[in-house]
Amino acid sequence: MFLSLLTQLFGSASYSISPSGQYAGSQLFDSNMGPRRHKHIEEYDFIIVGGGSAGCVLANRLSEIRKWRILLLEAGPEEPDITMVPSFALVLQRSNIDWNYRIQPENMTCKEAPGHSCSWPRGRTMGGSSAINYMVYMRGNQLDYDEWAEMGNPGWSYNEVLPYFRKSENNRNIEGNDTVYHGVGGPLNVERYPYTDANTRIIIEAFQERGLPLKDLTLPDNLGVNLVQSTSLNGRRFSANTAFIRPVRNVRSNLDIIVNAYVTKVIIDPISKIAQGVTYFKNGVYVNVYAKREVIISGGSINSPKLLMLSGIGPKQHLQSNNIPVLADLKVGENLQEHPTTDGLSIAFSNKTTPTFNSSQVLNEISNYRKQNIFNGGPLSTTSAVNAIAFIKTKYASVNAPDIQFHFDGRNIEEFYADTQTYIQTSIFPLSFNNGVSIRPILLSPKSRGYILLNQTDPVFGQPLIYSGFFTVKEDLDTLIEGVRFSVTLEQTEAFKRNGASIVKTQLKGCEEYAWGSYDYFACLFTHYTGILFHPAGTCKMGPSWDNDAVVDSRLRVYGIKHLRVVDASIMPKVVRGNTNAPVIMIGEKASDMIKEDWMTNV
């Protein structure tokens, strides 16, 4: 009943937000509508593969040059209306706008999950993962970018990337007054949700009691706690599609967008090694399109390496074993990094701070939300406890930056402990209606690395094989356990005691042999109930020519192939200490400027 109501109310792809924040549900965005005549052009100046966080920025910024013809190819459909509702973030996972990837079974991960395999959602729609994510706006720590520069990537230090964070941002919070670090007037709306529940406030208060400063967590030093800022406007999601594409689509005649177009190969001349275009598959037909200047791959950290490998760019031995002629022998798909955590820890709240919502009240909230033109509150307009975020430094931190981040998300405690795996695999209930939350200590700078391979059975359409490598370096587990120990101390705070909040001590299946609270019990939670923040990075590593692991140079050009760049989360040489969407949007902004610099002499 819940799902059928959602389909009925939010099943189309028609919503837009005007600058006043008004919902314009009747305005249908269709690439064939509007003032522009449809032209059939097979040669463009630039072809962008993937309409996700980075791809949307590139399509907008490159189409500012009116003489350039830009083609954006997206494998998924238009962004459906349901993405707009913050509290529905869970419904979008395992849906038709998720690639529905799963990681391969490994010794140290997901041991209680079906087939020992955890799901790894990625957005497959206009807006990409920014259309299905939790909307947290975070940048990481200053050291992240300074480290990138120190690794031999000129132009990527914190001071050099800061202008690109500001460029895209329209900050409507108090933080927006700080013009050194924030931008106002950019395409990406950033603000806090109009509704905050009591439990979210309890968590923040507890961290403050434990000594963390309440501060703007997007500053260069992000140690502290706060109610986070989000990519939203008036309680509605602001995906990269909403920010960068909707305002220019059907307005700029030099930008063509084709959805449901799955790119299967980059066309590269084997002699000159020049990327000439791409082949995509749509409606059962393969189509070739050509680029006069460049092909830009923005398929995200899983699909960009897959597409490069299918095109002959990758580890020689692996390509040869798949009968793919090798054009560039590069470590594509390696250096995979994530922010691992556990699903196995919970805080239970008492009845006095937990709203009791029966099914009919929830359905009522849903239909109210849909009807309102300007929505300024209500539980659906927030991701609830996901908004309480804290960063701490454990004894394992080797530099002056946090090594653990805390995330929380709503859950029904009784249902979770009655059948934990079923709950993890199937829960889609709105995030705001809960009587407890998960506590997720997240490893910010993992030392372990994973890798991605093509699926030999069906390399083109089959899921790539994702080996996460989580916890293969023991220090990663030790650091996370320090994070758990810190979170257990929240129970001693006045904020928790006064409100009757407590950490649930129920032993989870598979870990019963260890005493709750022991190192082994907590380690078991990570290896058996592995959680993932969905921040894969690093699989097309940026690095100097002397770095044998590098796939792209500091201008994001693929080594050994001309006129081919990768622009997305995969280029991060090291994953940042925070959520990755805003950093990827920054990467898209900076790459757009580099591309303009490289080609503007010849516009």
Ligand SMILES: Cc1cc2nc3c(=O)[nH]c(=O)nc-3n(C[C@H](O)[C@H](O)[C@H](O)COP(=O)(O)OP(=O)(O)OC[C@H]3O[C@@H](n4cnc5c(N)ncnc54)[C@H](O)[C@@H]3O)c2cc1C
């Ligand atoms: C469930 C979830 C929650 C998250 N929560 C947060 C959060 O709260 N805050 C945060 O900062 N980050 C969050 N993230 C991470 C963040 O959204 C991503 O890091 C970021 O969106 C990645 O951007 P990207 O451009 O690299 O890839 P994506 O945004 O994933 O874009 C890749 C695009 O390319 C398309 N594509 C791929 N292959 C092809 C092909 N062969 N042909 C055509 N098109 C193709 C895909 O369909 C997709 O649209 C979350 C991610 C997920 C999945």
